[in-house]
Amino acid sequence: MEHTSFEDIRPYNSGEVPAAVERMISHKHFHAAVDYLFKPEEKSILFKDLKGVQSNFEFQKVFMHKVINRILEKSSDGLRVANSEIVKNNGPSVFISNHRDILLDSAILQVVLVDLGLETSEITFGSNLMINDLIIDFGKTNRMFTVYRDGSPREMLENSKRLSAYIHHTITQKEVSSWIAQRKGRTKDGHDLTDSTILKMLTTFNRKNPLGTLKEINILPVIISYEWEPCDLLKIRELYLSENDIYKKEEGEDLRSVLNGITEYKGQISMSFGRPVNEFLTEQSENLDKHNIHQKVAQFIDEQVYQNYRLYPNNYWAFDRLNKSARFADKYDDSVKDKMMHRLEKLYQIMQSRDGKLEHMFLELYAHPVNNKLAYL
Numbered sequence: 001m002e003h004t005s006f007e008d009i010r011p012y013n014s015g016e017v018p019a020a021v022e023r024m025i026s027h028k029h030f031h032a033a034v035d036y037l038f039k040p041e042e043k044s045i046l047f048k049d050l051k052g053v054q055s056n057f058e059f060q061k062v063f064m065h066k067v068i069n070r071i072l073e074k075s076s077d078g079l080r081v082a083n084s085e086i087v088k089n090n091g092p093s094v095f096i097s098n099h100r101d102i103l104l105d106s107a108i109l110q111v112v113l114v115d116l117g118l119e120t121s122e123i124t125f126g127s128n129l130m131i132n133d134l135i136i137d138f139g140k141t142n143r144m145f146t147v148y149r150d151g152s153p154r155e156m157l158e159n160s161k162r163l164s165a166y167i168h169h170t171i172t173q174k175e176v177s178s179w180i181a182q183r184k185g186r187t188k189d190g191h192d193l194t195d196s197t198i199l200k201m202l203t204t205f206n207r208k209n210p211l212g213t214l215k216e217i218n219i220l221p222v223i224i225s226y227e228w229e230p231c232d233l234l235k236i237r238e239l240y241l242s243e244n245d246i247y248k249k250e251e252g253e254d255l256r257s258v259l260n261g262i263t264e265y266k267g268q269i270s271m272s273f274g275r276p277v278n279e280f281l282t283e284q285s286e287n288l289d290k291h292n293i294h295q296k297v298a299q300f301i302d303e304q305v306y307q308n309y310r311l312y313p314n315n316y317w318a319f320d321r322l323n324k325s326a327r328f329a330d331k332y333d334d335s336v337k338d339k340m341m342h343r344l345e346k347l348y349q350i351m352q353s354r355d356g357k358l359e360h361m362f363l364e365l366y367a368h369p370v371n372n373k374l375a376y377l
Contacts, residue, residue, distance in 0.1 A: 006166045009146040011122060011139075014055040020137045021053055027134050037070045056143045060110050060120045064142060068107045071262055072269070077227070081112055082272040082308065088116060090220050090276055092175045094167060094202065095121060097222035098192040098305050099181035101230040101261040102129070102254065106179045109222060112271055121177035122170055129254055145170075145178075164205040171217045179222075182301060188235040189361070190368035192305045194298040203294070210293050215281055219297075221274035221304040227267025227312040229365060231260050233347045236361045240351065268312065274304025306372040314340055318366035328370075340366075 012020055024030045025047060034043050046066060053059050072079055087093075097105055106123045113120050125144035130136050145166065148159045167178050180202075183195040202217060203210040229235070234257060241247050280300045281288070288296055313336045316328035321340075344362055348354050 005162060006169070009148075009162065009166060011056055011143045011145055012141050017056055017059060017141055018054060020141045021050060021059070024134065024137050024141070025050065029134055030138075034067075037067060037074070056141055057120060059141050060143060061114055064107065065111055065114050068104070068111045071104070072108075072111075075263060076266045077268045079108065079111075080268065080270045080310070081115075082270065082310075084112070084116055084273065086273040086276065087113070087220060088118065091218060092171050093121075093177045093220040093276075094171060094217045095177060095179045095222045096182050096194070096198070096219055096277075096301055097179060098224060098309075099183065099186045100224060100226055102186065102258050104230065104261055105181070105224050108224065108269065108271055109179060119176065121179045123179045124181065126254075129258075131252075131255065135255075160201045161204045164201055164203065167202060168205045168213070168217060182305070186231075186235070188239050188365075190229070190365040191372065192302070192309070192369070194301045194305075196294040196298040199294040199297055207290075210290050211281060211285065211288060214293070214297065215278055219277035219301075221277070221301045221308075223270075223272045223274060223305050223308040225270045225310045225312075225369070227269070227314065228265055230264060230266060231257050232343070232362075232365055233350055234260065236347060236358065236365060237350060239361055240355075240358060243357070268310075270310035272308040272310070274301070274308050277301065302372075303376055306369075306376045309369050309373060311370060311373060315366050315370050318363045319370040322360070322363040322367045 034046065038046060046063065049062050050059075053062055095109060097109070099105055106121075110120045110123075120143060123142065123144045124147045125139045127146055127148045127150065130139065130146070147163060148156075151159060167180070170176050170178050180198065182198060183193065184198075187193075199214070202219075203213040206213045238247055277297055277300065280297065284296065313332035316331035317336050317340055320326055320328055344359060347358055347362055351358055
């Protein structure tokens, strides 16, 4: 495909970034967001540096790196990174990540890449989030490329082909990595599961040779785990309401989830990198064909997620309560129980109900990662 066919999905290029930065700086909501995170004297220095930004990579290093680190300072107990040597040695990659928070999953990865002395990646940007000019400027300056969520079946197929071509072009020609979630939408029940249709999309660029296409884009699994699930109660609310009716998001709901993910307390956070998919493709090449390759790779990514997911005391407590056991009683104490029960009470208040299904969903959200890890020990 010609580069011009990517015009409406690509991030801003360097020539477009300074003007976009000026537009953001002049917007009152941009100031309000920065004021929430930084003191006036800090903001003054930050804006001075921001005005000198000439590329989206500089925007991520100069601005986003400070913003995300400040969010982590205000709302978490710190970030732990594991297996960083894998990403250092893997080259430009498609980072396929489990997906727990709309903004932070990919944003934390960029912080980790900068701290490791590596170039940041491009990031998928759902068209459903492009709700105003400020967010579009912010996203495209932050190396985000557009994934269209709506359209007729024919339009969706064409969008899929173009997205596949663009990601392939980004990895092989621009030599810049891309981040994409393992499934459409966030995991809402704690059960991380790679959707093989995501992998099929990545190979629509060259359907005749899915093995070669997957090797060229060099997939690397990324695993993030939060002690306290971002937007946990909102996720359960959506699941609960979806059981009895088709759930339709309210106007601005995605933006509220972004803001809640930023502000709510997340406890400890862990990010890890799994084995590169190319190792699996090389080892299993004789057992893979165009009929099973996407499902087999999805299963491999799931294994990497489950094996590298970091469990916390509240995960173990939820597992024991859900299964009426004391299997992991040595992993938590009464303070964990008290915090989890307080969270559950807040859910009852939000839903104005004490339906037992709510507790079950709440426990599953935190217990499923334990189940998944046990399956792959």
